[in-house]
Amino acid sequence: MNIKLSLLAIVEILSGLSIGIVIMIITYKILKWIGRKRYDIHQNNVAYSIFMASVLFSVGYMVSGVIQPLLSLFRIMAASESSTTDLLGSFIGYGAFYIASSYTAGVVVSLVGITIYTGLTPIDEFAELKNDNLGVALIVGSIIIVLTLLTRDGVNLLMESQIPYPTHFTQ
Amino acid sequence: MKRFLKIITILFVIYTMLSMVINLINLPNPGEYDGDWDTAYCDEYSRVDTLDLTNVQQTHYRSWNKYTFDSLYCLSYQMSSIASDHSKEFRNKIYSRERNYEKYWRNIYYELYNADRENIHFLQDSLQQIAFQNQLTRNEFAKLIVSFVQDIPYSYVTSGPCDKTDHPCRGNERFGILSPVEFLYTLSGDCDTRSVLLYSILKHFGYDSLIMISNEYRHAMIAIDLPASGDHIIHKGKKFYFWETTNTGWLPGMLPPDTNNIAYWKITLDHEYQTVTSSYR
Numbered sequence: 001m002n003i004k005l006s007l008l009a010i011v012e013i014l015s016g017l018s019i020g021i022v023i024m025i026i027t028y029k030i031l032k033w034i035g036r037k038r039y040d041i042h043q044n045n046v047a048y049s050i051f052m053a054s055v056l057f058s059v060g061y062m063v064s065g066v067i068q069p070l071l072s073l074f075r076i077m078a079a080s081e082s083s084t085t086d087l088l089g090s091f092i093g094y095g096a097f098y099i100a101s102s103y104t105a106g107v108v109v110s111l112v113g114i115t116i117y118t119g120l121t122p123i124d125e126f127a128e129l130k131n132d133n134l135g136v137a138l139i140v141g142s143i144i145i146v147l148t149l150l151t152r153d154g155v156n157l158l159m160e161s162q163i164p165y166p167t168h169f170t171q
Numbered sequence: 172m173k174r175f176l177k178i179i180t181i182l183f184v185i186y187t188m189l190s191m192v193i194n195l196i197n198l199p200n201p202g203e204y205d206g207d208w209d210t211a212y213c214d215e216y217s218r219v220d221t222l223d224l225t226n227v228q229q230t231h232y233r234s235w236n237k238y239t240f241d242s243l244y245c246l247s248y249q250m251s252s253i254a255s256d257h258s259k260e261f262r263n264k265i266y267s268r269e270r271n272y273e274k275y276w277r278n279i280y281y282e283l284y285n286a287d288r289e290n291i292h293f294l295q296d297s298l299q300q301i302a303f304q305n306q307l308t309r310n311e312f313a314k315l316i317v318s319f320v321q322d323i324p325y326s327y328v329t330s331g332p333c334d335k336t337d338h339p340c341r342g343n344e345r346f347g348i349l350s351p352v353e354f355l356y357t358l359s360g361d362c363d364t365r366s367v368l369l370y371s372i373l374k375h376f377g378y379d380s381l382i383m384i385s386n387e388y389r390h391a392m393i394a395i396d397l398p399a400s401g402d403h404i405i406h407k408g409k410k411f412y413f414w415e416t417t418n419t420g421w422l423p424g425m426l427p428p429d430t431n432n433i434a435y436w437k438i439t440l441d442h443e444y445q446t447v448t449s450s451y452r
Contacts, residue, residue, distance in 0.1 A: 008400060071400060072425050079420070160428040166420030168427045169325045169338070170390040171347070171361060 011074060016067055019099055020060065027059050027107075028052070039126050047129045047137035054141030055110045058148040062106030065156040066098045073098075073163050098159050105155040106148065113144040213245035217358070227252040229356055235322035236419065237315075244305075244315060246297040248355070254290060255356035261286050262353070263345050272386050277439045279346055280363070280382055284371045284440070287351040291368075294355060295375050313397055313423075316372050321419045326359035363391035365416040370440060379442040381411050387435040392416055394438075395423060402426040406438060 031052045035041035041048045070091075077090050117140055118125050128136040213234035220228045229252070234245040267278035298319065302312045326339040330347040333340035341349070341359050351368040354360040360368070366382045370393060373380040379396040383404075394404060394411035401424020403412045413436070415421035426433075 012400070068401060072422075075422050075425075076420065079422075157428060157431070160431070163428070165425065165427060166418050168415050168421065168430075169327075169362065169417040170388055170430065171327065171329075 008071070008075070012067065012071055015070060015095070016064075019063060019067070019095075023059060023063050023099070023103060024056060027056055031055060039130055041130050045130070045132050047132045047134050050134065050137035050141050051129055054144045058110050058113075058144045059103060059106035061148055062109065062152055062155060063099060063102045065152050066102045066159055069156065069160045069163055070095050070098060072160075072165075076164065076166075094163075098162070101162075102155055102159060105151070105158075109147045109151055110144045113147045114140060117143050213243045215245075222251070225253070231355075231358060233319065233322070235318055237318070244301055244319070246294075246301060246319075248293050248297060250352070250356045252356070255353050258287055258290070258350040258352035262348075262350050265346070273384065273437045273439050276363075276384055277382075277444065279348070280367050280370070280440045281444060283348070283350045283367050284374075288371050288375065290352050291355065291371060295372055298372070299376075310397055312376070313373065313378060313395060316376070317369060317393075317414055317416065317423075318419065320365050320369050320416055321421065323354075323358050323360060323365075325417045326361060328359065328361040328364055362417050366391045366393050369393050369416060374442060379409060379411070381406065381438050381442065382440040383413065383436045384439045385430065385435045385437065387432075388430040390430055391439075396442075397423055399423040402431060402433065404433060404436070404438070406441065407443075 035045075035048055035052075073094055074087075074091055077087050114125065123136070125136055125140055129140075214232055215234045216232050218230040218232075220230070222228050228249055230247060230249045232245070232247040234243045236243060262283065265279055265282045267275045269275040269278055298312075298316055301307075302315060305311075305315075307315060324339065326341060327333065328341045328344050328347050328349055330344060331342060333342035339359065341357070347361070347363075348367070349357065349360055349364045351371050354364050354368050363382070363384065370380055370382050373393070373395065381394040382391060383394050384391045393414050393416060394406075395414055396409045396411050399412040399422075401412060401422075403410045403424060405411075412423040413426045414423045415425065415427060421427075
């Protein structure tokens with residue numbers, strides 16, 4: 001058994017699990033709070049649930065792209081940091097920054113999706129969601145997901161550009 | 172308040188678990204590193220001895236960091252200018268009829284590998300000796316080999332004159348590449364020069380490796396079938412992890428962000444390639 005690789009895998013699993021749980025809980029709570037306070041949307045609204053599911057997927061998918069760069073960062077730091085506390089401190093510090101950045105990007109993409117759709121159509125989307133209009137929910141959800149798929153690579157590259165990789169040379 | 176305490180407890184548990192896992196990974200221990208001793212024992216320099224009018228012998232003393240930066244590896248080897256000149260003469264006679272970019276370079280790389288693979292045993296033996304002394308695993312041995320090459324300072328090698336770069340450069344070299352023997356003699360090498368040498372050493376030790384090139388990025392590196400994580404390609408059912416060779420610190424599975432579009436990377440020479448399709452004979 002390759003112990004170091006197994007440990008690296010455990011770090012990846014733990015990081016992914018903790019990031020995933022925190023991100024999903026925060027997003028879910030925020031969306032639920034917005035729906036209840038601002039639009040008076042309560043339980044048993046399938047349309048709003050579809051909308052929430054797309055935002056959750058969008059944010060989760062965007063943040064999932066950070067795991068690999070974070071793991072690279074961990075490997076680079078593990079080779080240079082002298083103590084576990086320093087390594088963990090730096091890893092958590094950088095990690096929090098990268099996750100927050102990609103989370104923000106995910107939320108921004110969702111907002112842009114909603115804004116574009118709202119601007120293009122004469123109807124009030126949130127009023128339709130409140131009325132449990134499944135058609136509107138599916139279209140808004142699709143827009144959010146497609147925008148996420150299209151922007152994720154760019155956001156990942158932006159994150160990777162912040163990682164202190166060694167220099168390299170090309171011709 | 173209760174919820175807040177719950178969150179704090181969960182975060183604390185995660186932090187503790189991560190600490191425990193990280194502690195299990197062999198982090199460098201500063202207490203064990205006696206830099207002065209190692210540096211004194213492992214000086215890095217080259218000695219030039221002129222044996223006669225046509226033969227100059229270079230003795231290279233190399234020292235380079237382990238990946239954990241807690242100690243140094245060192246080795247030395249001797250090479251004569253005759254061997255390097257002979258290898259250069261061979262390189263200057265190679266040609267490739269292929270028009271396809273990858274195949275064109277595959278022929279050249281294979282010829283260079285094939286011509287020099289028997290002439291670099293001294294280095295393979297020295298590296299193997301270090302591996303035995305340090306009781307390295309297969310993974311660690313691969314890192315030892317690659318880090319030896321990564322540690323050699325980068326030089327451009329061009330087929331034309333060196334007029335565009337402020338970096339060390341060797342100009343007017345056919346194909347803009349040096350053979351493994353020439354590279355070890357001169358310690359000047361660019362990305363594909365390094366890749367061919369690494370391919371030769373790794374293949375000798377039974378590693379499955381590939382030489383990857385990118386016309387778009389104007390770059391070359393190796394990819395290796397090792398247990399790792401990160402950027403890789405799947406070739407013949409195996410995962411090959413990219414490994415940058417032009418500077419120290421790069422690990423398998425890490426593609427530099429400005430060259431990380433895998434679609435732009437092509438396999439030039441794979442570990443099973445045997446046939447010479449076009450060559451100087």
